[in-house]
Amino acid sequence: MCRWAAYRGEPLYLEELVSSPAHSLIEQSHCATRAKTATNGDGFGVAWYGERPEPGLYRDILPAWSDCNLRSIARQVRSPLFLAHVRAATGGGTRRDNCHPFVHGVWSFMHNGQIADFEHLRRPLETMLDNDLYNSRTGSTDSELLFLLALQFGLERDPLGAMAETIAFVERLAAHLERRVLVRFTAAFSDGRQLYAVRYATDFAAPTLYAAPMGETGGYCLVSEPLNDEVEAWVEIPDGSAVVLGENGVDVRIFSPAGRPAGGMEAKLALVR
Amino acid sequence: MCRWAAYRGEPLYLEELVSSPAHSLIEQSHCATRAKTATNGDGFGVAWYGERPEPGLYRDILPAWSDCNLRSIARQVRSPLFLAHVRAATGGGTRRDNCHPFVHGVWSFMHNGQIADFEHLRRPLETMLDNDLYNSRTGSTDSELLFLLALQFGLERDPLGAMAETIAFVERLAAHLERRVLVRFTAAFSDGRQLYAVRYATDFAAPTLYAAPMGETGGYCLVSEPLNDEVEAWVEIPDGSAVVLGENGVDVRIFSPAGRPAGGMEAKLALVR
């Protein structure tokens, strides 16, 4: 289980999420309270949008808590849209190419979750990729592969549709190969204009996702775990939902890959305040 | 609070302490159960004696749990005397020069503990070093400095006497400068022939130290925390003690720096089974 935080709004110093809050991402890397894995010491990364369409990317394999470069960059860089991640490896060695966020053109992506039996699904999933996307795979994680599959399935055209199709495809493939059908997926991704987040799990046990307003002028923050103890400030996003932060503010929608029986999810959603 | 393990006896693969046991040092780096700090992710090191008088040394700044080199070396190298350490930084940045063990000539040293108000004592302590020892200081930790001071005070001639004098000197200096007088010190060191360990604290609250026989033929293991759950196999070494593992087996002695009132320690020792 990894931890992540993302922001969209007026330009904000990265440190406002990464290092300053009581439960900043760096703090969480050392001692997460809601996460299954106590330590997220297997690398970190931050992707931020600035004056260019493509995001800047800084990733390294040290624990976030001991990286002086991260603190300096987070203190210096202001951005209207950024993603930050600390990693607890579940698969894929500790190396930069396996650290989130992943970037492809203008798109960035980061993830907390897992695919069951991934070692058996990896090769047929990689087979789905066009040569260009296949060659751009530099790591070995399930997360990077989900991102590349979403690009394959039309992330540019229909971000949430492509992501739903990606997850449905993984679920169908696992069923077809008679493997465990289980995707847990709490992710954020962006094209530099809108910030998307999804919370979904085949078994309704997706990692947590919270939202809170941030800053003076309508900014929002999406996190895997609240950054401070102001309980009422953080709204939990229910399983089976997608959040879109854009020019028109916050939009929460049902996120329903074809692979999951819709009935179950709707029943679940009905329980949410 | 760091964790460490040391061995002297018939040649043993390093992995017998580093990666194989239930609570191996690598396992402890991720989740220590008796240590104050849950994570020892700020680097690691191993020093082993082989065919040369000087030990081999492998240290790095990654968490021990994610270093494939450490696993391979620990699996391949057999040694009759070695020290292994995982670090939770209390001071001094995360860099190789601050990782234990420290090596100087044939001597190796590793430490779990602290000096109170070290930032105020560091400079006058460094002033005590001869030019050669001063120039050989490459890191910034209190641990390396204690090692160099012990070398200055005669570690080659009288290992335990020099170590006691080092600690007493630190305590006296702190008192003289009207700083907190507090040294907590659980350390192991060796010249390649004997293996020494000390457990001592000014306030009788030294980090733990355990000993257990290991292997078929009279080998012994000294650890900051037991490597498995066989409770009866591990003997706790009391505060204010030194252990010497040599050709004549195990020798446990009182360790009494001049700086600590002897009465208190003897009273404490009387309580130990």
Next chain:
Amino acid sequence: MCRWAAYRGEPLYLEELVSSPAHSLIEQSHCATRAKTATNGDGFGVAWYGERPEPGLYRDILPAWSDCNLRSIARQVRSPLFLAHVRAATGGGTRRDNCHPFVHGVWSFMHNGQIADFEHLRRPLETMLDNDLYNSRTGSTDSELLFLLALQFGLERDPLGAMAETIAFVERLAAHLERRVLVRFTAAFSDGRQLYAVRYATDFAAPTLYAAPMGETGGYCLVSEPLNDEVEAWVEIPDGSAVVLGENGVDVRIFSPAGRPAGGMEAKLALVR
């Protein structure tokens, strides 16, 4: 262009090749004289056989000249059979998984050379691998892939035959896909008992390979570039040759992948003293 050195014979300290000679591998990493690329600063590695069937492996991404761990390990470890490599990246990022030697079970492999148009051949070549070998690929270099293909094609049964078949397969595939047909390949590999080296190029322009006796009792050293200036000590192995160092000493054979017109090679070999 990388540089490498390998040894088989009486146990020898790794430093005898890695750091001690006038043109040691570390020295060559900083300033190679025969290599196309002046600097081999993109990582290094050493694989050595000891008491276990599988080799030990130490690889890292720093330049070899600045890695204190490498110097200490090379000074401490003695082995009857080892491979050492310094890398100048031609493709594949600078990360441990892309550093040579590569190890699979008891086998080790390292390489100096290239496959033309590899970015277009990579995917169909990876398709040839069984699931097990496919999943064991952790890097992105052509070198690792050549090693895995050789394992696929029977390296355990017939080492030189499998290696020839691998190269021929790459050449045929390139021709079939109407890409440049060019493999340059100077490699060493071992199962811990015999040490093999091959020098071959489709265009008769393979990187150099030299052999020299080493030590008192019949040991041999194979290198991409001589380790000292004693010119008469080093025998250049001609293009289109394989060397086998085993219990019966040195054996040099013609190495002729099906893909290269045999006539050209024999003509070339006829010119060799």
Next chain:
Amino acid sequence: MCRWAAYRGEPLYLEELVSSPAHSLIEQSHCATRAKTATNGDGFGVAWYGERPEPGLYRDILPAWSDCNLRSIARQVRSPLFLAHVRAATGGGTRRDNCHPFVHGVWSFMHNGQIADFEHLRRPLETMLDNDLYNSRTGSTDSELLFLLALQFGLERDPLGAMAETIAFVERLAAHLERRVLVRFTAAFSDGRQLYAVRYATDFAAPTLYAAPMGETGGYCLVSEPLNDEVEAWVEIPDGSAVVLGENGVDVRIFSPAGRPAGGMEAKLALVR
């Protein structure tokens, strides 16, 4: 011999110096043409001023040519005043704390050069530092120590005077201790408002320093070696000079530490066009 580049003017992407030009700093790290040491592979760093008074700092120990983070940051960050450096170690291990630029409060500093017999001068020079500056020393290079001494001698009040006093002090100390009196010093430093550079050597053999206008609106670039082959664009700054880039443009002055006989320098300067 290291290489460096610094800029002051309209905000410029760091890549304009670091990675884009024909002889960019990254290119120079691999193959410097005027430098004594062909390879500058012992780490790199960049310090840039943004919206805060203190600069951002990114340093790492990989060769600059293989660090993907550096390329991304250089492509993303724009700054009106920045310093960038690639290192060829002459003393002090390869670690982040020994990479330039060094930063203290609002000040940044980077250096190409050396102090003769530094191992004998280091300790008495460190003795000159106040406790605060002594404790802020985290590396072991002569360069960092020159920076801290300049801070000690009044860098905030009189930047060029303090730097001259620092060099004169080193020269006098070396003479007093009967060591070689030799400082070679081509450095850049800044408080975020003005950019200073100095070229000086006791023996009139200082590393090179060049200046060129950059950008549309009066920006200037100072480099240890030209960034492209437009010979006429680069003005060589003579030995014994200081350059100040500020709001009023470029100012070149004589830089004359008390320790060097003024006559020699003036004679030399008279030769400069």
